[in-house]
Each structure stands twice: as C-alpha cells, then as structure tokens.
Amino acid sequence: MHMTITRSLMTLSAAVALAIGMPATAQADDPLAVSVLVPITGFLALEGTAQRNGAVMALDNPPEGVRVTYDVADTATSPEVAVTALRRALDRQKPVAIAAPIFGTQMLAMAPIADRADVPLITVSGTAKLTELGHDIVFRFFPTDAVVKVAQARYAVQDLGMKRPAILFQTTAYGQSGRTELVRVLGDLGVAPVLEEAIDPGIKDFVPALERAAAAGADGLLLQLHSGPTALAVRQAHERGFEGPIVAGSALHQPTTAALVEPAALAGVCAESASSPVSDSGAEMAAFAEAYRQRFEAEPDAFALAQYDGMNMVLAALAAGARTAEAVKIWLAGNRFQGLAMEYVSDGTGNMAHDAIILCYDGLTRTPVVRKRYDNVDGVR
Amino acid sequence: MRLAVHRRGLAYVMLFLTAGAVLLGAGDAYAMRVATLVGTYAIAAIGFQLVFGRLGLLALSQGALFAIGAYALALSSVHWGWPPVLGLVLSVVVPALAGALVAVPIARLESHYVALATLGLAQLVLLAVTNLEVTGGANGLYGIPPLTVFGFDLSDSWRMLAVVWVAVAMALCVFAWATGAGRAGRLATLRDAPHAALALGLDPISNRLLAFTVAGALAGLAGGFQALGLGVVSPAVARFDVMITLLAIAVVGGRGSVWGAVTAAAILVPLPEVFRGLEQAYLLAYGVMLLAAVVALPTGIDGLVRRVLPDAPAPTPTPAAPKSRKISVLRVERVAKRFGGVQALDGAGFDARAGEVTGIIGANGSGKTTLLNIVTGLETADAGVVRLDAIPLLNHSPRARAGLGLARGFQHPEIPGGIDVLATVSVAATLGAGMAALERVGLAGRARVPATSLGPAERRRLDIARALAAGPTILLLDEPASGLGAGERADLAVLLCALAKSGMAVVVVEHGMDFLLPIADRLVCLDAGRVLAAGPTDAVCRDPAVIAAYLGTESAS
Structure with missing residues (x-):
C-alpha cells in the first residue's frame, strides 16, 4: 500500500514535472528581458542619462544564477515617443520589467499601457499623480515630492530661518507638482511664499524673476527647476548679489549641474535629494561611485543610484524565482530591499523611497556635504 | 483616359494599399x-499643404490647431464624459473655428508677418x-478612454490603423474638394501673382478663410x-516640435502636394524610431537625413515622382466666348496721388472710349503705372474721379471693378507655379472662356503645359489672355510690348486692334513708339504727374511740348 502510494506520488510528480516543471526549468535557463526606456535627449537628457547609466550598471552585474538581456531606447521628452518606445518594447522584447522615464508626463501616458500588459515600470519620476491612479505596476525608487519637498521646506524654514521665501518653479509637471507640495508644507509651517514664479524650461535669463523676488521682499529662494535652469538661477543669483539662502530641488545635487556653476557661486547653497553618491564615504557607495566613473567617465548622482537600486531590486526578484512580469510586480510590491541609498519598501501604491537628505556646498568645491537627513518622512517604513 | 490623367495618384494609392496589406x-x-502615427501626421500635413503649399502662407499655427484638437477631445471625454467618437467630432469643429479666427486677423498680412502672427498664436x-x-x-x-463605436472597441492596433487611414482618405477627398472647381488656380494666383489676383477680382479673404478652416479641421482631427x-494629452502636443514635423513633411513631400505629404509622413515620422538606437547621435542623423532630402529633392518627393511618372495632359475644353458687356467710355479726371514727399499724380486724367486704343506715354516716373493702378483699384487716389460711363469707381473694390469689366495686364507678368496655362487664364472665368482667350493670343496649343514653362514673350501673351478671359470691357496694359521681338510685337498690335474693333476700350502704357503710334487712336502724354497733352495721336505727336519733353525731334518727324 505504502509502495503504491509512493509510486503513485512519484508518477504524479513526474507527470507534473513533465507538464510544468520541465518546461519551467527550460525557461529558467533562458535570459529574461528588461527594457530601459529613458530620456537620453532633450531637456531631461542629464537626468535620463543618469537613469540609463544606473540601470545598465545593475543589469550588467546580475546576481549569481540570473541572466538578463536588455535594450536601451530614448524616449526624448514627449509622451508620443515614450508610448511608441513602450509599445515596441512590449511587442518585441517581452520584458519582465521596464526602467521607465523620470518625466512624469511620459509616465502618465505609459502607465495605462504597461498596466494592461502587467509589466512593472521602475522609475525615479517624482510626479505625485503617478502612484495615485490605481495602477499597480508603477514602482518609484526616488522619494516623491511629498517626501523631498518636506525636507526642502523644513530645512529652509526651521534651519535657515526663512520667513518670506520666493519659489521659482518650472512650467513642467515636475515644477508644478513640487511647487504645490512646497506651498502646502510651508503653509503647515506657518510660512507663506512672497512670490511664486513659473519659469519655462527654455528661459535663460533669471534676472527678471530674481528682481521680482527681491522686490517682493524675499529672504530666500526655493528652487524647483530642472538641471540647466537650476544652474543658471544659482549663478545669476550670485552675480546679482542675492543675499538670502537658496535651497534648490534635487537637480542641484547632480554633479553635472554643479559643474555648470563656479564653486564660489555655490557657497551656502543647499539642495534636497534622496542621496548623494559623491558625498557618501561608505565603502559600498565609494565602490559604486568609482565603478560608475570608470564606466561612464561621469560622476554618479541620486537618480543614477535610485535607478541602480530599483533595477537591483528587480534582479533580486528574479533571483528569488520570479520568471514573469507579473511575478516581478508581485515581488516588488511585497518585499523590502536594502539598496545602496536606502531601504526600499512599497507604501501600497508603488512609492518605494521614503528618506530625503539636505546637501550643502561650502563654496570651495563642487562636492556637497550631507547637512541633514530626513528618514521615513511619510512614516511608511 | 481619366485613369491616365491621374496615373500618379493611382501609383500612390497602389503603393499605400500594398504597404497596408503587408x-x-x-x-x-x-x-x-x-x-x-504616420496617418495621424499625414492628416495634419494635408491640411497644412492647403495653407502653406497652396496659399503660400507660412502659418505656424498648424501645430497649435493640432493641439487644440487633441485637448478638445481630451476635455470632452475626461471632464465631460463624452464618448470619444463625439469628442472626435469636437476635435474637428473647434480647431476649424479656431482656424477661421486665425484667418481673419491675418487676412491682409503677408510672408514673415503671417509667420510671426501665427507663431504668437502657437x-x-x-x-x-x-x-x-x-x-x-x-x-x-490623462485617462482618455479608447475609441468605441456602439460598444465596438476600435483601439486595437489594426482597427485604429484602419480608422486613421480611412480618415487620411477622407482628408484627401476634403483637400480635393477645397482645391476643386478652379480653386487650385485661384489659390496659386493668390500665392504667386497677388497683384494679378487683385486685378482679376479674386477675393483673398474668403479663400484664406476657407483654407485656414479646412486646415484647422484636419489638424484638429489629427x-x-x-x-x-x-x-x-500634455503640453508636449503644443510644442513647436509638432509644427516642425509638419513643415518638414510639407517641404520634403513637395510644396502643395498631398500625395507627397503622405509619402513624406511615411518616411519622416518613423525615421526617429529608426535612428533612436543611436541614442545621443540620433538627432544628428535625423538632421543630416532631412538636409539631404531637401538638397537632393528641391521639388520634394512628388516633384521627383512627377518627373518619373508625369500625368497625361487633361483634355482641353471647347472654346466659349465670355459674356460681353457694352460700355462707352472710361473717364479719369483730376486724379492726384502722393507717395510721401513725391507727388506721383497731380490732376492727371484721360478718356478711354470703346472701340479705340488709347496710348499713355511719358518719361519714367511720370505717373503712368500709378494711374493704371488707381483705375484698377490697386492704389487709392488722394483726389479725383474715375467713372465707367456713369458709374463712379473710386469707392469700389478691385473685385467690384473687375466685375464691371476692368481688366489689367502687368509690366512684369506674375505667373503662378504648379498649374497649367489654361488653369492660369481661367482663374476668373470658365475653362471654355479661358480656352477662347488662349486662342485669341495664340497660346491654345500650349494650354496644358505648366504656366511657368513659358518663355518671356509667351508669358506676356498669357498675361493678356488672363485679362481677356473674363470678357472685359476695358483692357489696361502696362508696357505689353517690352521684351518682345519684331514679329511678336506685330502680332500683339494686330490683336490689340482687333480687341478694340470688337468694342473694347484698350488702354496701353508703352515706351515703344514704333509699336504704339500705329495702333493708338488717341494719346495721353504725362509729365511729372500732369497731362502734358491729350487728343488724337497725330495731334499729340505734333505737340511741341510733347516733342520737347518726351518724343524728341527724331520721333516726331
């Protein structure tokens, strides 16, 4: 009887192995595809290139036993190009995960399509709406405005003593979203901005905006601008002799942005960010930064690191046995992951990052120092 | 026969049907x-060809109208809950109205002013x-629902493809309608021969209104x-990139050609996708390809196709005499005109009687052309009276004057491109009347060749034929014999005499006395904006003041 049951179980096991197990083993040997769809050209080229670099660094060094292939495609800065790139990736590469653009407007167009295909999008986009639309495939590895803007506003008010800040923000989704959050947090702190000035990404001359800020009696500047405009605003504020402190958005932490400004003009200027690989002296971070420099002949930034961490979490999902896009999605949603920058865990809507830091420049070098940490700002972790 | 006439179009249709099947x-x-995506841009580009290609206006608003259409659909479906198919209707209507509104304020602007004004709108x-x-x-x-009709989902790849390309076919039909019934000739004349168009009574405003409205509707649909x-839908759809793409499609396709535009869209829209793998270098590759296309194909893709596969000439119509009117005299009295510090006309005038050739002579700058411009309404007079029999003309528009029978030939004939000789002369008349006018000037055999292929002498005859086609009662010609050979001048003299004999009043401004004196019944000699002498030709030629000021002793003898 016992033998019969054992034999039956063995037969059943063999049948299951033949029906499911054997093909599964064969599939496990096949490399899995990951698509990298990021803006490499256009006004987000700096951020997008950092994303690409971070993703590629992770995908080139998968954990033991994990084999992946990847394709990189430029999404430029229009939703049309991004959607076309996404459709091409879904149709031709069948990816289990996609490194997706930092540009929120593109993400808003891509998310419903990826949702229908059930393929997770791994992004560093800060646009708040992205994780509020009910899609369960968006995973954001850079803190949202609800985290980093809290750090920016609190540091400006509580540490620098700003009482009459002026906000210069970009006319893009990034700028408008950050501005809304800044105003909200400032309001909670009992401070009302004396000026809120929208700046088109193409504007090179910030003097009129700075004049208006001075005329409004601003005692400090809060910037929510992309890389190039941030550098221009900081430089022109210095040249014009604007005396109040400046706390910029995460764009200023990027070494490529700081490289556009003389160290003297950066004296006392601070910025929010999720991390700063060039400032962190830990061994692991230093190794990452050095490998990045060797590979791309550029300094790593927080966007590169966040995308690196995000793709490493995808690889961890694959190492844990996820073989399909859906399985990767479920693993990302249900697990914690200790990345280089921070520990990541979903808040239930795909927001994985919950820490922020404030970096400041000393006026002598272009390497900022971490001045303050704001951990678990949204209380998720 | 008709298939042969449209064989180029048939070739394009076959090409696209084959590509679709594959x-x-x-x-x-x-x-x-x-x-x-190619079909989407092709629809907008077809509309742009109407304004840019056919009217010659660099209207940089087409991208903005594209955006208005996109936002109209998004607003109606996302905010108001309309079904997308109704939103699609709105995306046609709103930009069409916006296009019409654009046309009104820029109705009298030209060239770079049009570009600046429409750029402002964008x-x-x-x-x-x-x-x-x-x-x-x-x-x-965001959250625009997929296109469904009666619950049938059309958003699938091939269904959406079919819907968009059916819309491309409809856009081609709309374009054919907008340029049909002789409108292609009128648009070409307004574009390349604006003075002739005015003198012929063409209405630039209504034509612009139509072109901008149709272009807006098609941009909105796209x-x-x-x-x-x-x-x-995001502001990216309103960025200048869309306009640049449409402009590139129109130029590479060939100015005014819808088939060229559709083909260029099929090449240029996927091109960034092809080069996207080059990452940062792709913009460079795209730019080089675009530049190479413009340099290698100066007349665009359709220009090349026309050379390789020319359409067979359309049949020529039977000549039909235009309606003729009867008048007795055009009377111009005490006309004055000042340009800044220059008094171009100072009380000048003349009578032109039916059945006579009236010559106007005078030194350069004496006011001859200005006088013709005032009579036909191309210039306004500061003072004076112009009457056609009892009808005062100075308060009439050039169009109304053309309707009363005034026609004008120019010192430098303006010849529109892209249309044949018969279409050129028929812009303000029927094809039959145009054919009759061509027969009259000896160009009937050239009716179906491109007007721009004519030589200088033929262009002068074409200019006269264009004026004759509408059946004028008064024909005013500005130096019609200049640049003509002896034989051609003799032919022209015979023609003008015959026209006068048929009851027309012919007014000729001319420097060539050997041409004018034998045919002119009466002469008017102008000097510094005043009439030096007027009367029968012999009497004026003997007038000592005329001899001293203009003719000289040799001509007088």
Missing part, C-alpha cells in the same frame, strides 16, 4: 502603431495649456487621433 499581414503591433496655446487648471497644467489630461492613440 503591414496587416505581418501583424506587428508596433509597426501598426507607427503606421497609425505660443499662446502652449502657455494656456501649460498653465490652465482645466487643461491639467504641465501633466496634461490631434484627436493623437489623443486617442496616447490616452493622454
């Missing part, structure tokens, strides 16, 4: 998405959609499809 057969969803649209709450700000509007294809 695409559907392959079943590649990504390729279908790109082909849908910037306004971009600013509005970026900053208005109702348009979703920089994030735009924008609607764009919104449906993406499921989201």
Whole structure:
C-alpha cells in the first residue's frame, strides 16, 4: 500500500514535472528581458542619462544564477515617443520589467499601457499623480515630492530661518507638482511664499524673476527647476548679489549641474535629494561611485543610484524565482530591499523611497556635504 | 483616359494599399502603431499643404490647431464624459473655428508677418495649456478612454490603423474638394501673382478663410487621433516640435502636394524610431537625413515622382466666348496721388472710349503705372474721379471693378507655379472662356503645359489672355510690348486692334513708339504727374511740348 502510494506520488510528480516543471526549468535557463526606456535627449537628457547609466550598471552585474538581456531606447521628452518606445518594447522584447522615464508626463501616458500588459515600470519620476491612479505596476525608487519637498521646506524654514521665501518653479509637471507640495508644507509651517514664479524650461535669463523676488521682499529662494535652469538661477543669483539662502530641488545635487556653476557661486547653497553618491564615504557607495566613473567617465548622482537600486531590486526578484512580469510586480510590491541609498519598501501604491537628505556646498568645491537627513518622512517604513 | 490623367495618384494609392496589406499581414503591433502615427501626421500635413503649399502662407499655427484638437477631445471625454467618437467630432469643429479666427486677423498680412502672427498664436496655446487648471497644467489630461463605436472597441492596433487611414482618405477627398472647381488656380494666383489676383477680382479673404478652416479641421482631427492613440494629452502636443514635423513633411513631400505629404509622413515620422538606437547621435542623423532630402529633392518627393511618372495632359475644353458687356467710355479726371514727399499724380486724367486704343506715354516716373493702378483699384487716389460711363469707381473694390469689366495686364507678368496655362487664364472665368482667350493670343496649343514653362514673350501673351478671359470691357496694359521681338510685337498690335474693333476700350502704357503710334487712336502724354497733352495721336505727336519733353525731334518727324 505504502509502495503504491509512493509510486503513485512519484508518477504524479513526474507527470507534473513533465507538464510544468520541465518546461519551467527550460525557461529558467533562458535570459529574461528588461527594457530601459529613458530620456537620453532633450531637456531631461542629464537626468535620463543618469537613469540609463544606473540601470545598465545593475543589469550588467546580475546576481549569481540570473541572466538578463536588455535594450536601451530614448524616449526624448514627449509622451508620443515614450508610448511608441513602450509599445515596441512590449511587442518585441517581452520584458519582465521596464526602467521607465523620470518625466512624469511620459509616465502618465505609459502607465495605462504597461498596466494592461502587467509589466512593472521602475522609475525615479517624482510626479505625485503617478502612484495615485490605481495602477499597480508603477514602482518609484526616488522619494516623491511629498517626501523631498518636506525636507526642502523644513530645512529652509526651521534651519535657515526663512520667513518670506520666493519659489521659482518650472512650467513642467515636475515644477508644478513640487511647487504645490512646497506651498502646502510651508503653509503647515506657518510660512507663506512672497512670490511664486513659473519659469519655462527654455528661459535663460533669471534676472527678471530674481528682481521680482527681491522686490517682493524675499529672504530666500526655493528652487524647483530642472538641471540647466537650476544652474543658471544659482549663478545669476550670485552675480546679482542675492543675499538670502537658496535651497534648490534635487537637480542641484547632480554633479553635472554643479559643474555648470563656479564653486564660489555655490557657497551656502543647499539642495534636497534622496542621496548623494559623491558625498557618501561608505565603502559600498565609494565602490559604486568609482565603478560608475570608470564606466561612464561621469560622476554618479541620486537618480543614477535610485535607478541602480530599483533595477537591483528587480534582479533580486528574479533571483528569488520570479520568471514573469507579473511575478516581478508581485515581488516588488511585497518585499523590502536594502539598496545602496536606502531601504526600499512599497507604501501600497508603488512609492518605494521614503528618506530625503539636505546637501550643502561650502563654496570651495563642487562636492556637497550631507547637512541633514530626513528618514521615513511619510512614516511608511 | 481619366485613369491616365491621374496615373500618379493611382501609383500612390497602389503603393499605400500594398504597404497596408503587408503591414496587416505581418501583424506587428508596433509597426501598426507607427503606421497609425504616420496617418495621424499625414492628416495634419494635408491640411497644412492647403495653407502653406497652396496659399503660400507660412502659418505656424498648424501645430497649435493640432493641439487644440487633441485637448478638445481630451476635455470632452475626461471632464465631460463624452464618448470619444463625439469628442472626435469636437476635435474637428473647434480647431476649424479656431482656424477661421486665425484667418481673419491675418487676412491682409503677408510672408514673415503671417509667420510671426501665427507663431504668437502657437505660443499662446502652449502657455494656456501649460498653465490652465482645466487643461491639467504641465501633466496634461490623462485617462482618455479608447475609441468605441456602439460598444465596438476600435483601439486595437489594426482597427485604429484602419480608422486613421480611412480618415487620411477622407482628408484627401476634403483637400480635393477645397482645391476643386478652379480653386487650385485661384489659390496659386493668390500665392504667386497677388497683384494679378487683385486685378482679376479674386477675393483673398474668403479663400484664406476657407483654407485656414479646412486646415484647422484636419489638424484638429489629427490631434484627436493623437489623443486617442496616447490616452493622454500634455503640453508636449503644443510644442513647436509638432509644427516642425509638419513643415518638414510639407517641404520634403513637395510644396502643395498631398500625395507627397503622405509619402513624406511615411518616411519622416518613423525615421526617429529608426535612428533612436543611436541614442545621443540620433538627432544628428535625423538632421543630416532631412538636409539631404531637401538638397537632393528641391521639388520634394512628388516633384521627383512627377518627373518619373508625369500625368497625361487633361483634355482641353471647347472654346466659349465670355459674356460681353457694352460700355462707352472710361473717364479719369483730376486724379492726384502722393507717395510721401513725391507727388506721383497731380490732376492727371484721360478718356478711354470703346472701340479705340488709347496710348499713355511719358518719361519714367511720370505717373503712368500709378494711374493704371488707381483705375484698377490697386492704389487709392488722394483726389479725383474715375467713372465707367456713369458709374463712379473710386469707392469700389478691385473685385467690384473687375466685375464691371476692368481688366489689367502687368509690366512684369506674375505667373503662378504648379498649374497649367489654361488653369492660369481661367482663374476668373470658365475653362471654355479661358480656352477662347488662349486662342485669341495664340497660346491654345500650349494650354496644358505648366504656366511657368513659358518663355518671356509667351508669358506676356498669357498675361493678356488672363485679362481677356473674363470678357472685359476695358483692357489696361502696362508696357505689353517690352521684351518682345519684331514679329511678336506685330502680332500683339494686330490683336490689340482687333480687341478694340470688337468694342473694347484698350488702354496701353508703352515706351515703344514704333509699336504704339500705329495702333493708338488717341494719346495721353504725362509729365511729372500732369497731362502734358491729350487728343488724337497725330495731334499729340505734333505737340511741341510733347516733342520737347518726351518724343524728341527724331520721333516726331
């Protein structure tokens, strides 16, 4: 009887192995595809290139036993190009995960399509709406405005003593979203901005905006601008002799942005960010930064690191046995992951990052120092 | 026969049908998405060809109208809950109205002023959609539902492809309607021969209104499809990139050619996709390809196709005499005109009687051409009276004067490109009347050749034929014999005499006395804007003042 049951179980096991197990083993040997769809050209080229670099660094060094292939495609800065790139990736590469653009407007167009295909999008986009639309495939590895803007506003008010800040923000989704959050947090702190000035990404001359800020009696500047405009605003504020402190958005932490400004003009200027690989002296971070420099002949930034961490979490999902896009999605949603920058865990809507830091420049070098940490700002972790 | 006439169009149709069949057969969803995008841009480019190609106006508002269409659909479906198919209707109507509104303020602007004014509109649209709450700000509007008709989902790759390309076919039909019934000739004349167009009584405003409205409707429809294809509309759709793409499609396709535009869209829209793998270098590669296309194909893709596969000439119509009117005299009295510090005319006048050739002579700058311009309404007079029999003309528009029988030939004939000789002369008349006018000037055998292929002498005859086609009662010609050989001058003299004999009043401004004196019944000699002498030709030629001021002793003898 016992033998019969054992034999039956063995037969059943063999049948299951033949029906499911054997093909599964064969599939496990096949490399899995990951698509990298990021803006490499256009006004987000700096951020997008950092994303690409971070993703590629992770995908080139998968954990033991994990084999992946990847394709990189430029999404430029229009939703049309991004959607076309996404459709091409879904149709031709069948990816289990996609490194997706930092540009929120593109993400808003891509998310419903990826949702229908059930393929997770791994992004560093800060646009708040992205994780509020009910899609369960968006995973954001850079803190949202609800985290980093809290750090920016609190540091400006509580540490620098700003009482009459002026906000210069970009006319893009990034700028408008950050501005809304800044105003909200400032309001909670009992401070009302004396000026809120929208700046088109193409504007090179910030003097009129700075004049208006001075005329409004601003005692400090809060910037929510992309890389190039941030550098221009900081430089022109210095040249014009604007005396109040400046706390910029995460764009200023990027070494490529700081490289556009003389160290003297950066004296006392601070910025929010999720991390700063060039400032962190830990061994692991230093190794990452050095490998990045060797590979791309550029300094790593927080966007590169966040995308690196995000793709490493995808690889961890694959190492844990996820073989399909859906399985990767479920693993990302249900697990914690200790990345280089921070520990990541979903808040239930795909927001994985919950820490922020404030970096400041000393006026002598272009390497900022971490001045303050704001951990678990949204209380998720 | 008709198939032979349209064989170029048939070749394009076969090409696109074959490409469509291959695409559907392959079943590649990504390729279908790109082909849908090609169709979307082709629709907007077909509309742009009407304004840019046919009217010659660099209207940089087409991209903005595309965006208005996209936002109209998004607003109606996302905010108001309209079904997308109704939103698609709105995406046609709103930009069409916007296009008409654009046409009104720029109705009298030309060249770079049109570009500047429409660029301003495009910037306004971009600013509005970026900053208005109702348009979703920089994030735009998302969550546009897929296109369904009676519950039937049309958003699938091949269904959407079919819907968009059916719309391309409809856009081609709309374009054919907008340029049909002789309108192609009128648009070409307004574009390349604006003075002749005015003198012929063509109405630039109504033609611009029509072109901008149709262009707006097509741009809006394309924008609607764009919104449906993406499921989201953002300010990116209002950025200048869209306008540049449409401009590139129009130029590479060939100015004014819709088939060229559709073909260029099929090449240029997928090109960034092809080069995208080059990452940062792709913009360079795209730019080089675009430049190479413009340099290698100066007349565009359709220009090349025309050379390789020319359409057979259309049949020529039977000549039909235009309606003739009867008048007795054109009377011009005490006309004055000042340009800044120069008194061009100072009380000048003349009578031109039916059945006579009236010559106007005088030194350069004496006011002869200005006088003709005032009579035909191309210039306004500071003072004076112009009457056609009892009808005062100075308060009439050039169009009304043309309707009363005034026709004008020019010192430098303006010849429109892209149309044949018969279409050129028939812009203000029937084809039959145009054919009759060509027979009259000896150009009937050249009726179906491109007007721009004519030599200088033939162009002068064409200019006269264009004036004659509408059946004028008064024909005013400005130096019609200049540049003609002896034989051609003799032929022209015979023609003018015959026209006068038929009851027309012929007024000829001319420097060539050997040509004018034998045919002129009466002469008017101008000097510094005043009439030095007027009367029968012999009497004026003997007038000592005329001899001293203009003719000289040799001519007088």
